[in-house]
Amino acid sequence: MKEAVSLKDIAKICQVSVSTVSKALNNRSDISHAKKEEIQRVAKELNYVPNYMASTLKSKRTRVIGVLLSEGTGTNLLHEHFARILNSFKDTVEERGYVIMFLNASTSPNRLSYTEQCKYMTFDGLLILCADYQLDEVQELLQSDLPIAMIDHSVPKHINIASNNFGDMTRLMQLIYDRGHRRIAYVHGQNNEVTRARFDAYRKFMLEHRLPVPKEYLYTCPYRDNERASALTKAVLALPQRPTCILYPDDQTAVEGLNSLQEAGLRVPQDISIAGYDGLAVINIVRPRITTIHQDTVSMGIQAGNKLISRIEFPETEPGTVTVTVDGMVEPGASVAMINPRYN
Amino acid sequence: MKEAVSLKDIAKICQVSVSTVSKALNNRSDISHAKKEEIQRVAKELNYVPNYMASTLKSKRTRVIGVLLSEGTGTNLLHEHFARILNSFKDTVEERGYVIMFLNASTSPNRLSYTEQCKYMTFDGLLILCADYQLDEVQELLQSDLPIAMIDHSVPKHINIASNNFGDMTRLMQLIYDRGHRRIAYVHGQNNEVTRARFDAYRKFMLEHRLPVPKEYLYTCPYRDNERASALTKAVLALPQRPTCILYPDDQTAVEGLNSLQEAGLRVPQDISIAGYDGLAVINIVRPRITTIHQDTVSMGIQAGNKLISRIEFPETEPGTVTVTVDGMVEPGASVAMINPRYN
């Protein structure tokens, strides 16, 4: 590595002091125009680039935003939903001069705790895409006074980017109901804030429309767990009173359900209907197109980025929770048939 | 933000000098056991965490690896192939105490050039997942003496993690040939090192087996371009002498081809066969399963991480190119039918 050019080098060449060079390059006022020009010219000639570590050491502003994407929950960059939000978040903050850095969630023995990592790197802020909120380590992190934005998890005093799970799910139910379905089974995700909101919407909708929800229409399936989705689909098919529509936790499991149904000799949607959730890339590819909720991940990432940066740059404003609700869009797809309720 | 605890604070409490504290915490030898214990105890009590910026300013070792994933080429975190390699790379380097940081490839006007960003952040090394190698900015980057690992692009003096495109493609061709296909069309990707190797393998195979390659069996289609894949599929179908098998640049376009063929009333593989490339998640989902090359992205990420770190930590070794070739695996799938060549 070549020796980097420093302010001192420029100072020597220009025959001025280091502080003068610093001022000239930072466009301060107490420098004559001529000197400023000359110094900037020399700096350019030498390909001078400031040293990030040094400037940040003094100023305390790192312009680095930590990102927590917990491997512990089996979630990583390959989780499309979070990858989309992250991608949009990254673009947003980079546009504003920030940079993201992942928190190390590995299992290596001398790994620092999340809180320690934040201190060590002196992050300006933190995005929690996905984490196991039960962990002490994560709870401790939430206690800190670092500006934090979280996706679909709310904690007083932090920013929450909430997808409108209740409303979105209600609209999905409405579409299914409008197409004549009355016996609707729900293979839902595991217990967390997101799952609860969707489940509440399902239950409320069913209740308000006086539809039965027999116990055997409800199943818990971890998100993106293909094998479990397949097994549960078979369990549903074995029921004496089969539902006309099955809801899945996400698009991936819905497609797996689709495959299981087809293997069992059923046609979708002619014989049975299904719906997913999220609006992942796979729905543009698989036929029939899955009816789903297309989550506005782009907006989620943008909002998270902008709110977080506001909080970083103006800490005095909005000391409490800021919740941004992002609506998804119903993708009508083709996997929910129009049927006549009387025939059921 | 609370005031961070520094060495000075600990020194004051323990009534020793800052240097003594530093040595105690770094487990240096010239410290009495008693003092070392005491200092470490106090540090723990105060939740002391060293300041990254300060320690790195002196040592010049940042343990940060820059990652270039060019948005310019339309490639970002949502590109599954690169996301997989990155994910595996990230795990590998984090395990060894490194951290990744993306180079800013945004269009914001005051963005630094790649080289400047590397200087500014004083990266220890660089991973180029995907970049437009035509750009001056990228060429300049390759001139630097920063340790660099590149995926599927070779430059003397840097590390190249090369997928075995020629060999893999040859084996895919062999499978197709063995199943009786003789008229094989190739919708290939755009011109780059990867495409060329695969294309060379295709041409060589066809030549060696004395198979005809009429011009109208060859098409250029950008990777992952669904619309173009669909249009080209229709073009192939319109040919007077239709091929029995169509190769696509990647799995995504292959699935799009599949859909187009089915819309045209053809069954895959009974009426026509297809094959993709890469082994993306979609092949586990779509039926029939696409015959493809499953690239070992996990291995690519691991090798890239380990080689790059070796180069960083032992710069004296291996000053030249290190090429690591990673073989893919033929996924037989179900989209290439067994046919009798005589009938064609």
Place this chain on the structure above:
DNA sequence: AGACATGACTAAATCGTTTTCCATAGCCAC
């Protein structure tokens, strides 16, 4: 006893910036 090694600790320089405070000169007004 003198020379020398060892152990335990500290002062101070250093990394590359930023920033505060001061110095000097020139100028004007009274």
Place this chain on the structure above:
DNA sequence: GTGGCTATGGAAAACGATTTAGTCATGTCT
């Protein structure tokens, strides 16, 4: 001529750690 002002520039401290070159006892060897 003195006080005060502005414009321009520099000296030096600071950020928080690491590291080099010591200091000063104490112990050991010959």
